[in-house]
Structure formats: structure tokens, C-alpha cells
Amino acid sequence: MPDQNLVDVSPAAAEVGYGFNILRAPVFLTHGLWDICVQWDEQDTLAQDFQEQDARLWDVLFVCGMAIESDPQSFLNTMTKRFSILVIPRDGKSKTSVRANLVATGNIERGILVINLVDLDAELAEQG
Numbered sequence: 001m002p003d004q005n006l007v008d009v010s011p012a013a014a015e016v017g018y019g020f021n022i023l024r025a026p027v028f029l030t031h032g033l034w035d036i037c038v039q040w041d042e043q044d045t046l047a048q049d050f051q052e053q054d055a056r057l058w059d060v061l062f063v064c065g066m067a068i069e070s071d072p073q074s075f076l077n078t079m080t081k082r083f084s085i086l087v088i089p090r091d092g093k094s095k096t097s098v099r100a101n102l103v104a105t106g107n108i109e110r111g112i113l114v115i116n117l118v119d120l121d122a123e124l125a126e127q128g
Contacts, residue, residue, distance in 0.1 A: 044090055089120055
């Protein structure tokens, strides 16, 4: 059973399919990743910009799945895959995207995939 610091996103990952259909394992996000890059509500929209939580989750999972699917053998050998997304961080003030560097790690003992936020690259503001 995964710990309480993880958010189960397995149904959404199954819907995305790419990469995750190869693994056929439950998929979890760390709360740190969820809080900054996925969670979004009406108050966040009023303070920052319009976003939809489902779309933010889809962005994380789609890019992760495509990264895994692009070289599944490499992932299976190392059980890690680094990737990045552009995201408006949920911080109550940001209105431009930054690069969020993420890592997906397979945990063989627990039979799960965990996606974690490594860092935010505040230097890379979205150029519009």
C-alpha cells in the first residue's frame, strides 16, 4: 500500500495510455508535485490565471507516458525517466510558465510508478 505522501492517479494514467500501458502498474504523484503542478481550483484562477486541474494532470501524465514510450527498454533498465513540462506553478502569484523538471521512478518492491518534482526552473519564463 502506498504511503500517504502519494496521490493515486492510476485511472488517469490508464486513460492516457502511452507508456503506462507498457508498465501496467499503479501510478502515483508525490504531494509536492501535485500541490505545485496539478492542483488548481477557482481561487487559484482568480489569483493567477485560468487553468483546469484535469488538464494540468493530463500534461504531467501525457509527457511522462510519451517519455517512457520513446525508449521503454532504457526505462526498464534504469527504472527512471527524467522529463520536463511547462507549468504555471500554483503559488498564488505566478502568471507565466516555468519549466518543471520531473522524474518517474519505478519501485519494483512495491510494484508502482512514482512521479516526483525535482525542481522548477524559474529562469525559463514562457515566451509568448
